[in-house]
Amino acid sequence: MKKILSFLIVLVLLVGCGKLKEEEVPVELGKKITNIDGYYSKALMEVKRGNDVKKYDLEISYSEPNYFKVKMINQDNNSTQMILKNDEGVFVITPELNKSFQFQSEWPLNTSHAYLYQSLVSDILNDENTSVVIEEDEIIIRSEVAYKTNSDLKTQKVVLDVKTLLPKEVIVYDSKMEPVITVVFIEFDLNKKFDNNYFDKELNLEAETLALGEGGDYLREVNYPNYYPEGVRIVSEQVTSDYAITCFGGDTGFTIYQQFVDDLNSSILPQFIYGEPILVNGTFGALGPTSISWYSAGSEYMIVSNNLTQDELFEVARSFTIEYGK
CATH class of the missing domain: 3.30.200 (Phosphorylase Kinase; domain 1)
Known part of the structure; x- marks a missing residue:
């Protein structure tokens, strides 16, 4: 009986020692994002302006060192656009025009994005007053944001899975603490492999334009x-x-x-x-x-x-x- 009791005490101590502490979360997030080679995620995004609400389906892809692809489908009219970053630069692909626009920009890491894991972690690490609360199966983090193209967006609430530290939901608030952007992640794959042409501008433009059909x-x-x-x-x-x-x-x-x-x-x-x-x-x-x-x-x-x-x-x-x- 004493042996069983001693084993249970040791087990409890080990479990307690392995539990993530709130002050450790930002550091662990920094380690995790540094060690990620790539990912593929799907999300639903909702953007509010007064009584107007727009909803989007998102597919987000990342591959090291600095390749990004964000495909966005507007649920109002089923139109598709894409932001792409590769060795050539930053592009917005618009299939309806069969056209791509190149930007002189440091996107995406020069501003906040509610749908990009790197951006979420960056905002959390850059805010000295970030608050972290660990619940049973979630970590709730509140931090300031830095939206270069909309200065009225001030703070965000990020809900992470307590085991994986991957995002489950993000809510961005304006200066009146009204929710403006909500992103719900429905899939997050850290083992996704991309072929050599996955981030190619011309091939993506051609594929999306063909998928569109006749306008x-x-x-x-x-x-x-x-x-x-x-x-x-x-x-x-x-x-x-x-x-x-x-x-x-x-x-x-x-x-x-x-x-x-x-x-x-x-x-x-x-x-x-x-x-x-x-x-x-x-x-x-x-x-x-x-x-x-x-x-x-x-x-x-x-x-x-x-x-x-x-x-x-x-x-x-x-x-x-x-x-x-x-």
Whole structure:
């Protein structure tokens, strides 16, 4: 009986010694992310803006040393886009246009991303006030975030599996502590192997364009923002069968270009972009120092201003109400 009791005491001590402590979690996360050669994950992402909610299916792939692929499907209209990083650079692939856009950017490690494991760990390690709570089968971490393209996003809640330290759910909050971005991971594979062409730009563009099939005809309607800075009004407008140019003036000024896209020859967006990839109106766009641009529902949009800040450009852009019906 004494031997059994002694064995149980030793077993309890061993289990207790092996239990992860809250203060050890950031260090262990740093070790884990350093030792990962690659991964493949699937997730559901929800982005809120007031009463508007957009939902996306995500596939995220990573291979060392610095290859990334994020495939995003908008559940509203089933449109697909992809952000790709390889030895050639950073690209947004838009199958509907059969076109890729190259960015002069350090994406993805220069800003926060709720769907990237590396970004989550980086934010956790960079915040001196990160809080960690270990529950029965989960670790709940709260930290600050650093969204370069949206300064109103302030903090995140990251739920990790206590055994694997892999993410289960991420919620990003704004300055009012309202949830804006929610990501739920439904699969996370650390043993995924990728072939040599998996991160190739041209092959990905070709495959996604073929999968898309024939596109449909969108209505040619001029769209306007629902928000612009106080003291601003429309001062001129030019509308043709191919494009619309709307100029706003007053206390500040900006111009909106909308191009109805039938083929690549009618595209106004440059193939090399000085700026950062950004999620706007259900699609990956580009935010530069004086402009923001995106493609949606058969039209390309570009807002240009020497007066608006990047946050103001983003606010104007995301206030568009774009119908996806054809």
